[in-house]
Amino acid sequence: MNEISKKILEGNIRTASHLIRNIEDKMPETDEIMKEIFKVKGNSHVIGLTGAPGAGKSTLTDEIITAFRKKNNTIGVLAVDPTSPFTGGAILGDRIRMMSHASDKDVFVRSLATRGATGGLSKAVGEAIYILEAMGKDKVIVETCGVGQQEVDIIDHAQTVVVVLVPGMGDEVQAIKAGLMEIADIFVINKADRDGADKLYRELINMISMSSKKSDSNLWEIPVLRIGNFKEPKKFSEEVEKLCNKIEEHYEYLYQNKLLSTKIRQKTKAEFKEALWAKILEPILNNLIEENKMESMIDKLTNKETDPYTLAEEVAKQYLI
C-alpha cells in the first residue's frame, strides 16, 4: 500500500483534503491511489441531505454534526455546491462552512464542485465518500442543493436520504415534492414555525399515505419531522436530535431487511459506469484532441456535412475492436 493510502487509513486530514482536491481537478495520478482506497472495507453510514436553495440545509447540517458528536460519532461532510462554469470552484468555501466545528478534529468538511466531463461531479463525490469511509468516519453527510438529475445521481451514493423543505415556496415546489417522494427516506419541514407549515405537513402525509399503498413490500413509512427556528437553540437542538435518531433507525431498518447490500450494489454499478467513462471515452477524446482531429470534426458538423451519430460511428470503428 502506498504512502498516501496509508495516511488516509490513519485519518490524516491534510492528505485527505489534498487527495479530494486532486480528484476534483481530475489529476490522473489519483486513479492508482483510489484503487487501494476502493478495496478498504468501510463501515460508514452515508446520509444524503438535499433540498432547494434557502431551505436552511447548512444550519441544519451544522446541528446534525453536533448531535452525532454527542454520540461520539466521527463525521465527514461533503458539501456539493452550485458551481461556476468558469472557475469550476465551489462558491461557498469550506472556510465559511461549519465554522462551529472548525476546531474539532473528528469533523472533516469539504466542498466539492466539478465542471467538465459528463458525470464528473457524481464520480468525484463517490470517490470522496470512499476516502471518508477509509478514514473510518462513522457518518458521512453529503449535502446537495437542488433537485435536478445531477442531484439525484449524487444522492444515489447515500443510504439514507433526508429531504429538507420549507413552508411557502410556491406551487412549483408542489411538483418537485412528488419527485422528491421517490428519493426521500425522511422528510424535514425546516423553519416549521413559519406560515404554511401545517399545510405542507398535511400535503406530505397525504402524499406518503398514497404512495405507500402502491408498494406493500416497503416496510419503511417515510416520517415527516418538523424543525422550528434555530434562534431557539434548545428546542432546535432537541428536534435535530430526534432527526438524528430517525436517521439511525433507517439504517437499522436497511440492515435488518437486507436492503443495505442492495443499495451498495446499485452504488457500485454507478461507480463502475463512471470508471468505464474515464478509462474508455476520455482517452478517445484526448486522442482526438492530440491528433488535431477534433476541430476538423466540429467544422464538418457545423457545416452540416455530416451528423454527430455518423461521425461517432466512424470514431467507434477506429477505436473499437
Added chain:
Amino acid sequence: MNEISKKILEGNIRTASHLIRNIEDKMPETDEIMKEIFKVKGNSHVIGLTGAPGAGKSTLTDEIITAFRKKNNTIGVLAVDPTSPFTGGAILGDRIRMMSHASDKDVFVRSLATRGATGGLSKAVGEAIYILEAMGKDKVIVETCGVGQQEVDIIDHAQTVVVVLVPGMGDEVQAIKAGLMEIADIFVINKADRDGADKLYRELINMISMSSKKSDSNLWEIPVLRIGNFKEPKKFSEEVEKLCNKIEEHYEYLYQNKLLSTKIRQKTKAEFKEALWAKILEPILNNLIEENKMESMIDKLTNKETDPYTLAEEVAKQYLI
C-alpha cells in the same frame, strides 16, 4: 429523406411529439431519423430560461409566448422538469402547462425528463431543439429548474440565457447568484413588487459592474429587468414585452459580433461527445449485460476483490483496438 423527417419539416405536431417521446425513451430507431434532422439548417433563436423553484418561471414563459406571438413568431417550448427517478416522467405534464396557448397551433410545448445514462437529459434536450428548429420555429424556449451542473449543461444549448430571480430567497441564493452570473445574458427580478427587490437589484448591478471590468472584450452589459405582479395583467404584459425586446437585442448582438458561430460550435462539441457516449460506451455496457458479465463484475467489486478502475481497464483492453 424518410417519412418522419419529412413530416417534421412540414411542422407536423403529432410526429414531433412522438419523436421527442421516443428520444426520451432512448428508442434506438431515433438515431437514423435524427441523422437527417441534424443536417437541416435551422434558424431558431434558442432561449434558455432558468431559476430556482418558486421563481415563477412558468407564468413568465406563458407571457413571453404571448409577447412573441404578437410579433407573429412561431414558438417551441421545452420544459425540463425535475424527474422522478422511478417513473422517469415529467411531473408537470404538458397538459397543465401553458394552458392559455393550448389552442394555438404555432405554439408547441413539450415537457422533457430522462432518467438513465449519464448526460441523457442534456442529449435529449439537444435533439429536441434540433427537431423544433427543423419544424421552423422562430423561437425555442428551454425552461429549466435549478442551478446544478445538469442545468448548466442544458442551458449550454441556448444562445440567450435569461436567469429569473425573486426577492427574499435567503443567503444561500447569494452564492448561487455568483454562479448564475457566469451563464446569464439577462437577469429578471420576478415578483419585483415584493420586499427586498431593490436590495436584490442593487446586488445584481454591483456584481455585474465588478465582473464586467474583468473582461473588456465583452461588449454586452447584462441587463437587470424588474417584472412585477402578474395579477396586474397590463403592467405585467408591458414588462414582459420589454424583456422580449432585450432577448432579441441580445441575439442581434451575438450576430453582429460573430459570437453566434462560437456558441453554435460549443453546442456542437457537446453534442458530439454525447453521440460518442451513445455509440461507444452504451454498446459496451449492453454487451456486458447481454453476456451476463455485468452482474459477476459487480459481485467482484462489492466483495472488494478488485476496484472499478482496474476492472474498467480490463474492459477497455477487451473492446478497444
